Amino acid sequence: MLYITIAATATLLPLTTAATYPTSPKRGLCYVPSDKTPNDDTIWTTTPGSNLTWYYNYKSSPSPAFTNTTHLQFVPMFWGTSDSDQGTPFLDSVKAQIAAGAPIRYVMGFNEPDGTHATGGSNVPADLAAAAWKKQMEPLRELGVMLGAPAVTGGAEGFAWLENWLRACDGGCHPDFLPVHWYGSFEGFASHLGQVVEAFPHLPVWVTEWGFAGQGLVGSQGFFNESVALLDRWGNITHYAYFGAFRSDVSNVGPNAAMLTEHGKLTDIGSWYLGGAATNNGGSVGWIWFVGWWYW
Ligand SMILES: *[C@@H]1O[C@H](CO)[C@@H](O)[C@H](O)[C@H]1NC(C)=O
Ligand SMILES: *[C@@H]1O[C@H](CO)[C@@H](O)[C@H](O)[C@H]1NC(C)=O
Ligand SMILES: *[C@@H]1O[C@H](CO)[C@@H](O)[C@H](O)[C@H]1NC(C)=O
Numbered sequence: 001m002l003y004i005t006i007a008a009t010a011t012l013l014p015l016t017t018a019a020t021y022p023t024s025p026k027r028g029l030c031y032v033p034s035d036k037t038p039n040d041d042t043i044w045t046t047t048p049g050s051n052l053t054w055y056y057n058y059k060s061s062p063s064p065a066f067t068n069t070t071h072l073q074f075v076p077m078f079w080g081t082s083d084s085d086q087g088t089p090f091l092d093s094v095k096a097q098i099a100a101g102a103p104i105r106y107v108m109g110f111n112e113p114d115g116t117h118a119t120g121g122s123n124v125p126a127d128l129a130a131a132a133w134k135k136q137m138e139p140l141r142e143l144g145v146m147l148g149a150p151a152v153t154g155g156a157e158g159f160a161w162l163e164n165w166l167r168a169c170d171g172g173c174h175p176d177f178l179p180v181h182w183y184g185s186f187e188g189f190a191s192h193l194g195q196v197v198e199a200f201p202h203l204p205v206w207v208t209e210w211g212f213a214g215q216g217l218v219g220s221q222g223f224f225n226e227s228v229a230l231l232d233r234w235g236n237i238t239h240y241a242y243f244g245a246f247r248s249d250v251s252n253v254g255p256n257a258a259m260l261t262e263h264g265k266l267t268d269i270g271s272w273y274l275g276g277a278a279t280n281n282g283g284s285v286g287w288i289w290f291v292g293w294w295y296w
């Protein structure tokens with residue numbers, strides 16, 4: 001009996017005393033599915049209070065896990081292209097989805113076209129990207145769809161690629177918003193966003209991947225807090241998606257940046273991102289680890 005009382009108190013306390021995290025309609029899911037742990041998918045949409053408004057999956061069509069989740073707006077992506085590509089598969093797919101009633105308002109262009117395949121980039125030359133954009137992205141404007149410019153990497157070569165692309169477009173590409181990626185410190189992030197906004201003052205910015213890889217737990221959480229607060233208050237930034245939505249043991253940006261523990265529970269950052277309270281799951285500090293272990 002005594003045992004049960006203690007256990008009940010221990011589980012109730014965090015729920016009643018821990019503060020929830022600020023939410024924002026800008027917040028979305030950069031969906032990185034895992035074949036090994038497909039059951040993790042539901043956590044993003046079924047966690048009570050979870051308030052993500054949009055998602056993308058690097059593909060043209062929605063993920064089966066979210067096809068019934070009407071409050072999560074799907075944003076198709078034209079990931080990459082090569083010389084040997086035939087026809088207009090991306091355009092055809094998006095048009096078919098719209099014809100079937102899907103409320104598609106936005107699509108995004110190439111994923112890190114200035115980056116190599118080894119780092120997840122689509123490695124598309126600027127002139128090829130310009131031609132493919134005109135063929136498969138521009139026609140969607142007639143359907144009222146807004147177009148996201150190619151999402152280049154955060155390096156100087158990213159800006160150079162974008163300039164080359166606009167030159168190759170020769171006035172024939174009309175992006176409506178500018179997706180941005182960033183990996184590095186908070187100061188670097190804030191400064192990069194400042195440069196982007198200055199260079200493209202007429203385009204709303206979407207931060208579609210960002211993080212500070214390989215930091216300790218406190219460093220990762222401090223970076224998360226500071227950058228989310230910045231994104232929430234900056235009017236030029238209308239959408240953002242944190243990287244990442246995966247387990248700490250498969251994270252390629254360090255275990256402390258992950259939103260799930262190696263057992264698929266929300267980490268503090270994962271819970272905060274969904275507007276919840278700290279979970280104390282998966283911390284590397286001794287007593288937090290012990291408490292997490294106790295709950296299992
Ligand atoms: C969640 O989002 C909806 C729609 O944007 C909003 O009405 C609601 O207040 C939000 N909930 C929280 C807890 O912020
Ligand atoms: C979505 O809803 C349909 C129809 O109710 C159902 O057959 C399907 O299994 C659902 N998909 C998921 C992922 O829940
Ligand atoms: C970005 O912010 C500046 C300063 O507030 C504003 O003048 C500009 O219109 C904004 N641009 C967009 C695309 O929201």
Ligand SMILES: *[C@@H]1O[C@H](CO)[C@@H](O)[C@H](O)[C@H]1NC(C)=O
Pocket residue numbers: 021218219221222223225278
């Ligand atoms: C991050 O924000 C949460 C919620 O406000 C707070 O509990 C935590 O101490 C913050 N951590 C850091 C390192 O700023």
